[in-house]
Amino acid sequence: MAGSSHGHTPAAWTGVIISFIGFCVAGTFMVAAQPVGFWAGMALVLGGGVVGGIMKMMGMGQPKDAHEAFQARLEAGRKPADVQG
Template structure:
């Protein structure tokens, strides 16, 4: 399936949200091990901030454009039945 991504997640909104959340995970994890309750919750707040910032950037038009489902035959791809393997 290499190359079938179609740009999934390759937007400024996605990158910014993930980077902020990743930093939050690092902060929360490190400060949890060090025993700082306030620092741990600050890291959790950063994780949530990443989601909020990514959503705001997407609303501003910096996210991926919504495209209609591609059709195969008469049914959308998501409604197709799985094909059984022949033995």
């Protein structure tokens, strides 16, 4: 997937970073035995997915045809090292 720039978009990075922060918050509050903080962290995890999806719809994600174009270039005989996103 690295040759097709899978996940190398602002939408993907933003969604993953927000979700990662949510996991950290949820884990911290789980250890501290604070259910409200845990569920707040889980809400952040879901929020990361929502934000990433919205950003993708706004055009900051990878186009749907990018993977198909990558596969077509591979089938045409080009080496994966020659294919740059």
